[in-house]
Amino acid sequence: MNPNVLALLLRPTKEQTGVVVLPVVAFGVVTALVLTVVGGAQSFWGWTDEFAPLYQALAAIALVLLVVPLTTLGGAAARLSARRRDERLSTLRLLGVTPMGVGIATVIESVIVAAAGAIAGVLAYLLISPLIGLIPFRGAALGLDAVLLRPLGIAAVVGGILVVAAGSSALGLRRVIISPLGVRLRATAAPVHWIRAVIGIAVIAVAFAVVKVFPAVAGLAVTIAVLAATFALALAVLNLVGPWVLKITASRHLRRAQTPERLLAARMVLDSPKAAWRQVNGIAMASFMAVFAGTGVSLINAIGGEAAAASDVALAVDIRTGLIITLVASFLMVAASVGVNQASAVLDQSELHQSLHRLGVPVSTVDRARQRAIMSPLLITALGSALCAAVLVFPLLGIAVIVAPESLLTIGGVLALGIGLVWASTRATAPLLGRSFRAV
Amino acid sequence: MNNSVLDAHALTKTYGETHALAGVDLSIARGESVAIMGASGSGKSTLLHVLAGIIVPDTGAVTYHPATGAPIELSALGESARSRLRRERFGFVFQQGLLIPELTAVENVALASMINGVKRADAVTHAAAWLAALGLAGMEDRRIGELSGGQAQRVAIARAQATGADLVFADEPTGALDSHTSQEVMDALLWSTTGQGRTLLVVTHDADVAARCSRIIAVRDGMVVSAGVSA
Numbered sequence: 001m002n003p004n005v006l007a008l009l010l011r012p013t014k015e016q017t018g019v020v021v022l023p024v025v026a027f028g029v030v031t032a033l034v035l036t037v038v039g040g041a042q043s044f045w046g047w048t049d050e051f052a053p054l055y056q057a058l059a060a061i062a063l064v065l066l067v068v069p070l071t072t073l074g075g076a077a078a079r080l081s082a083r084r085r086d087e088r089l090s091t092l093r094l095l096g097v098t099p100m101g102v103g104i105a106t107v108i109e110s111v112i113v114a115a116a117g118a119i120a121g122v123l124a125y126l127l128i129s130p131l132i133g134l135i136p137f138r139g140a141a142l143g144l145d146a147v148l149l150r151p152l153g154i155a156a157v158v159g160g161i162l163v164v165a166a167g168s169s170a171l172g173l174r175r176v177i178i179s180p181l182g183v184r185l186r187a188t189a190a191p192v193h194w195i196r197a198v199i200g201i202a203v204i205a206v207a208f209a210v211v212k213v214f215p216a217v218a219g220l221a222v223t224i225a226v227l228a229a230t231f232a233l234a235l236a237v238l239n240l241v242g243p244w245v246l247k248i249t250a251s252r253h254l255r256r257a258q259t260p261e262r263l264l265a266a267r268m269v270l271d272s273p274k275a276a277w278r279q280v281n282g283i284a285m286a287s288f289m290a291v292f293a294g295t296g297v298s299l300i301n302a303i304g305g306e307a308a309a310a311s312d313v314a315l316a317v318d319i320r321t322g323l324i325i326t327l328v329a330s331f332l333m334v335a336a337s338v339g340v341n342q343a344s345a346v347l348d349q350s351e352l353h354q355s356l357h358r359l360g361v362p363v364s365t366v367d368r369a370r371q372r373a374i375m376s377p378l379l380i381t382a383l384g385s386a387l388c389a390a391v392l393v394f395p396l397l398g399i400a401v402i403v404a405p406e407s408l409l410t411i412g413g414v415l416a417l418g419i420g421l422v423w424a425s426t427r428a429t430a431p432l433l434g435r436s437f438r439a440v
Numbered sequence: 441m442n443n444s445v446l447d448a449h450a451l452t453k454t455y456g457e458t459h460a461l462a463g464v465d466l467s468i469a470r471g472e473s474v475a476i477m478g479a480s481g482s483g484k485s486t487l488l489h490v491l492a493g494i495i496v497p498d499t500g501a502v503t504y505h506p507a508t509g510a511p512i513e514l515s516a517l518g519e520s521a522r523s524r525l526r527r528e529r530f531g532f533v534f535q536q537g538l539l540i541p542e543l544t545a546v547e548n549v550a551l552a553s554m555i556n557g558v559k560r561a562d563a564v565t566h567a568a569a570w571l572a573a574l575g576l577a578g579m580e581d582r583r584i585g586e587l588s589g590g591q592a593q594r595v596a597i598a599r600a601q602a603t604g605a606d607l608v609f610a611d612e613p614t615g616a617l618d619s620h621t622s623q624e625v626m627d628a629l630l631w632s633t634t635g636q637g638r639t640l641l642v643v644t645h646d647a648d649v650a651a652r653c654s655r656i657i658a659v660r661d662g663m664v665v666s667a668g669v670s671a
Contacts, residue, residue: 360527
């Protein structure tokens with residue numbers, strides 16, 4: 001594409017400032033969180049004792065868990081970027097620029113927005129690193145030197161985030177049609193089949209059996225390895241079953257809906273259960289992990305008691321610390337993703353909102369509907385995933401609740417705070433919806 | 441007895457340097473169909489928005505005379521009171537239908553009544569009856585994306601009627617349709633409004649559409665240049 005055309009396309013206007021800031025902040029949050037977690041994880045790679053591989057493996061799992069909400073956020077930011085350029089992209093198509101040319105421009109812009117956010121994120125990371133250095137692992141604070149990445153490491157993380165932003169932007173654009181007559185979302189909500197539930201139940205049953213058998217016949221390291229594999233399998237199942245569960249629940253809500261907001265909210269979820277799931281699936285993993293690993297940690301603490309080796313107790317405390325850090329990071333990313341998705345949706349439906357305003361529909365009706373369409377799947381996902389994990393570790397969870405409730409209470413508290421954070425992010429886009437309504 | 445449903449007096453509205461309305465006086469009689477015509481930028485859409493209470497004029501007044509009760513001066517009402525009035529007393533049909541894509545046809549129509557406090561079952565029954573009356577029986581559960589342009593526009597017409605509005609505003613209701621479908625949509629719009637003793641106010645570019653109304657008001661440079669004569 002002609003560089004002059006590209007520059008013209010990418011030049012932001014004053015009116016778009018608010019919408020540009022949102023994905024920049026979102027990518028800033030992502031960058032700061034990933035750098036923080038990678039920085040924390042790198043401190044484990046300096047260790048060489050017998051527990052080092054275990055710490056390294058757990059850190060790697062935490063990083064993998066953060067990839068899902070990161071890609072969701074990247075895709076949302078890309079769609080927001082395309083919507084923001086609505087008229088200019090359509091005009092370019094009208095002038096003969098190919099869909100690929102417009103797509104490339106949009107991806108480049110997403111990368112530029114991500115880069116701006118990444119720079120802010122690096123600064124935020126440098127500011128919070130001294131605090132992260134105070135977090136204790138194995139009985140001592142990690143220290144600033146241990147958690148601070150070298151410039152090459154920071155560059156690698158930023159590069160990785162830009163690659164993810166570009167990739168998810170390209171994937172996100174598959175859901176957007178940029179035609180000479182306008183930009184619109186594809187209406188291709190794939191059906192969600194009940195067979196997902198059957199597969200899910202079967203896998204959970206197998207996993208349940210594995211979890212019951214292994215601790216009896218193997219040592220701690222083997223047990224953790226098997227549990228990690230089971231955990232990964234269960235996460236795959238959650239992704240398979242999640243959209244189906246959301247569809248069934250929303251269908252029930254639809255039948256019972258007596259108010260306009262409940263009717264709208266149920267229909268918004270049913271419009272694409274997979275999209276609703278994508279928005280909150282980062283929470284599914286975090287919630288599942290919280291109960292699954294939290295139970296294990298509580299038991300290592302409690303059952304071993306005085307007989308437990310000091311290293312095992314330290315390991316349990318450290319896993320709990322890592323768990324809480326990963327939970328916080330996951331919730332922050334999901335909250336940012338929800339905020340960006342909501343802003344994108346408001347822009348998508350600005351014409352419709354204006355027409356609803358003309359009809360006299362109160363903005364509060366639409367606001368409550370979209371909030372319910374987010375929070376209902378979020379609560380179902382968070383509680384449902386926790387329930388799945390509870391089934392897997394059923395008797396152990398019961399013991400943990402009785403003998404070591406404080407660990408589970410802490411994790412439960414973090415989950416509740418995270419849900420509150422996502423709610424706050426839906427409120428943050430309420431003024432944007434109000435402006436969209438009032439625009440005549 | 442005053443037969444007007446809407447009276448406008450000395451309306452002005454300015455956007456920056458542009459005088460969208462420059463002293464409009466107008467009276468709409470109950471049960472008539474009025475077409476507002478004019479070139480792009482003539483002020484006809486602004487006039488419709490002011491008459492419907494979507495925006496308030498800089499000066500002047502719009503008075504709505506309900507079938508029962510005291511007259512209401514729209515420009516003296518606050519935003520929420522005007523919204524409520526539009527929701528309960530007026531109906532709207534837009535160029536693109538602008539229906540909620542996630543809802544079915546019958547839900548789109550019923551939603552307006554539900555917002556006014558009607559129970560869902562009653563609202564759906566009433567909405568289905570309007571859809572059937574407009575030739576959409578059997579299409580109640582279709583999503584908006586599954587309807588043709590003309591069908592979607594008839595859903596929008598049903599939505600405008602379902603709350604019992606006695607005054608319907610239509611902004612280029614046939615602007616996105618072919619001539620045959622335009623005729624069908626106008627048939628439906630006229631039957632459901634003036635055919636039921638209601639009042640219709642249409643903004644249009646289309647002379648054929650305007651010709652089907654009982655009166656044509658021509659607008660140029662923010663002023664009414666011809667108020668027509670009721671047929």
